Amino acid sequence: MDLILGSTRRWIAGLGLMVAAGVGLSGVAAGAPLIGGFVEAAQAFRVQDNDALGGQDWDERAYPRSEYRAQVTARDGMGLGSFFLRVDLLSDAVASERTRLDVREAYLKLYLANWLDLKAGRQVATWGTGDLIFANDLFAKDWVAFFTGLDDSYLKPPQDLVRASLYLGSVTAELAASPYFTPDELPSGTRLSFYNPLMGTSVGAAQAPEVRRPPRDLAHGELFARVHGYQGSFEWAFYGYRGFWPTPQGVVPTVDGGQLVYPRLTAGGASLRGPLGPWLVNIEGAAYLSNDDPDGDDPFVANSQVRGLAGVERSLGGDVTVGVQYYGEYMLDYASYKAGFEQQDRLYDELRSTLTMRLRKMMMNQTLQLSLFAYWGVSDEDWHLRPSVSYKLTDAVGATLGANLIDGEQPHTMFGQFRDNANVYARLRYSF
């Protein structure tokens, strides 16, 4: 399977390059397409021992990230359409495939009517109102990038989507469809150790559980929907999703232990965002219906949930911004979950609450930025701190120093499972 995915990726990368070359050549003839990008060196260092990652060579254990990355973007427009291409070329000392091409975006935008746009191809998509927390945004996330010091923009991996936007007055209706399911990018045990629920312990690649993705066909695609509008200074939105849990929330027992799978998921929700005095306020709720276990009585499939978040943010003057959010996951049919769960000491609470805080200060004509983002898993008793310092040496060159500090009481929780993976990182980027 991996082989097939790998070759698909190469095929797409090749296609991307051909398009880029074609565009480059045609650009010489006509008005050139707009080219941009950056080169970046990124290095992350572990700041604690990690026994689960034993068995790998020393380099891999010492550095969760060690790479050079060159990104090229190309864009142009003609007639009713425009295209955009973003390709990363990587020299990655930690991955098994050391040199690789990563097509992050390759899409066409078609302005079909003044009330209809179409965006088709590989793209990044985000919606919802949370700041690094998500209730209705069920587009894929890359948690590996997130915990190993890449820029925040890498939290969103690309997805192959056809996205239609309908404009009805000030209301926008969007429908996005993917011919196959794109799960979250989760640790595989090379850069980060993680919790293997089948073994009940933190593991590295050697003991990673077998994860089975839904087949890559139309019957296992994804559908995303949103309706968004304005009411005065407030924005409202309704969301819908049909597809799969973004992380493998199901277990299929097998002779040699089990396999993790992605159960079906249908979700719907709403959000509101706007100013309240000096505060910017957002509130969002979502219902997650676990289609493969609607009554919550299957211990091998995640129960349905209600998720909610609420946040406030404001500027304190002097280029200081502060934000606080609450995020909660309420599990339905909790009694049957509790009854059916073997490891009673690894139970999640019925209501899992998380608090976040963001502090940001910009200095020296905004060339220096100090930032701290903190998660506190109130119910899970775990936490994650993301301090960083960014400095623009010139308009083109920027340096970032930061850390991912993680700890937790238990080995199975969102952040607790990464408690042996604390790291500091440095990035240097030249943009052109």
Added chain:
Amino acid sequence: MNQNQKHAKYGILLVMATAMAVLAPVRASDSEGLELMNEAHQVYYYAGEGGQARVTMEIVDSRGRTREREFWMLRSDLADMGDQRYYTYFLKPADVRRTTFLVHKHAEGNDDRWLYIPALDLVKRIAANDRGSSFMGSHFSYEDVSGRLPLMDTHQILGQESVDGRAATKVKSTPKEAGTADYAYRLTWVCNESHLPLREEYYGDDGEVQRRFEILEVADVEGIPTAVKRSMEDVDGGGHTLLHFSELSYEPPLEAQAYNERLLKNPPREYTR
């Protein structure tokens, strides 16, 4: 409202009228000052019913290091001296290229602001209670860029004083409510001919100049005198910012209703080069 309250109200008005009559000389100058500052505000922030410009911004810090920003700025007014819509498309520096910025400016109350980050497809709403904070790292504040209503200050005409050979009226403006501005008072030299604020000086509580704004070049754009080169100097901390406007037009580029999420995500192609 009953009869007694009405009488009481008239009584208060009568007292106020008497007081104003006593203070007439100052009051007259005050209302003239407000009128003049309103005109300057109109000419500087509300010329035409909207417009567009390609802006280069040169930020020189206190140690002489220079940063450059370049962006398109689009504006459409909903009403003269009322609410406005602003849209910014960034061309430079490279790491913010394609980023867009949308402002629903409210003549009263906080603005609504959104930033679109294309690499994440993220529409980020920005807390906008900070009118005094820096506009994109420059020495201009958000308030300098979007304007402070003259009604929020009292204005006193100090006399005639030319700026670089241009006849101007010098006005002292003091915030009616302390804490609504980051200056104790402001001096403005309003051009007698164009009504553009040729120079502004912002004073702190200690009576020292903190910041100095100057219009360095005025050009005729579609019959409207326009400040095409402007500077803001941080007298206190050092450093200055130069703004240069080109490809100007006062044709409203878009309808006011178009300034929404669709525009954030789909910049009109003519501005993306």
